[in-house]
Amino acid sequence: MLTKKQLELLSFIDKRVARDGVPPSFDEMKDALKLRSKSGIHRLITALEERGFIRRLAHKARAIEIVKLPEALGGTPSAPEPSSFSPRVIDGDRVGQPPAAMPVSSSAIELPVMGRIAAGTPIEAISESSHNVAVPTGMLSNQGNHYALEVKGDSMIDAGINNGDVVVIRETGTADNGDIVVAHVEGYEATLKRFRRKGEMIALEAANPAYETRVLPAGQVKVQGKLVGLIRTY
Incomplete structure (x- = not known):
């Protein structure tokens, strides 16, 4: 899709x-x-x-x-490959609410993994749950909904975020300078970057010197969530 x-x-x-x-x-x-x-x-x-x-x-x-x-354009449907990915782009706020978090134990809770987020060249963020991941309750705040995203790319490696990691995000439309956020850019792409406001401009900073900071008018950047935790599978 x-x-x-x-x-x-x-x-x-x-x-x-x-x-x-x-x-x-x-x-x-x-x-x-x-x-x-x-x-x-x-x-x-x-x-x-x-x-x-x-x-x-x-x-x-x-x-x-x-x-x-x-x-959708008259082509012949085909079965997706096992590793295929069916994205639905966020248009403004994420469409609908994520599936309710499910308690796993007194110290962990299951959150929906809502797809992939770019830490590199921006790709689409996803608004469909693909699976759940167990998250320690200590990562979660008492305010707002939480969801998880799989990281694709290496632009945040100096912040300890690697390709393939799962980041835990608290839904919010605001951020402070220095926060790592899910930013919806120019209405059709999303990325994981460090947020800084500079007057009427927003800087989305990578944590890898190989990537340049993107500076955009504030009206072209919409914060959709703030990083609150990270899960890594070895």
């Missing part, structure tokens, strides 16, 4: 290829999806290519080939 923006882009490319015989330019894609920059289109194109829906041909301008279409 594709995210809303991925599905919109794939549909737009498919229609333009059928009409003109060539795919649209990145500028046309950006305008059609009402995105602020072509970097968002690059990320969506990469995601579609990784999922096997399109193929980019090297050394050719505007060379995008439709490989297959999802069932």
Whole structure:
């Protein structure tokens, strides 16, 4: 299952290829999806290519080939691979409430793992529970709902957060400088970064010198949760 923006882009490319015989330019894609920059289109194109829906041909301008279409666009349904992932992008606040936390014992509670969060190149955050994880009650505060996300990427390794870790998040729309947060960026991507407000701008800082700090207008960043704990499986 594709995210809303991925599905919109794939549909737009498919229609333009059928009409003109060539795919649209990145500028046309950006305008059609009402995105602020072509970097968002690059990320969506990469995601579609990784999922096997399109193929980019090297050394050719505007060379995008439709490989297959999802069932929503008239394609033939296929069974997902065992390791497949079915994302549904957060649109503003997470859709609905996570499944209720379930007590495991007096010292642990089960939280829903709501999918993956990027600690690297931003990817979509997920609003569907994939499984539960047992979390010590000492990690949880008495205020707000909690959920868990699997970390993908290495941009927060100097903060002790590795690829494959599970982070425990308390839902909140506010953050203090220095907090590590789930940040929803530009309306269609989410990432795990350290939060800092600088006047009318928000800096999302990585904890890895290989990644640059992203500085964005405050209106393009929405805090959706704050890191309160981490679980690592060896």
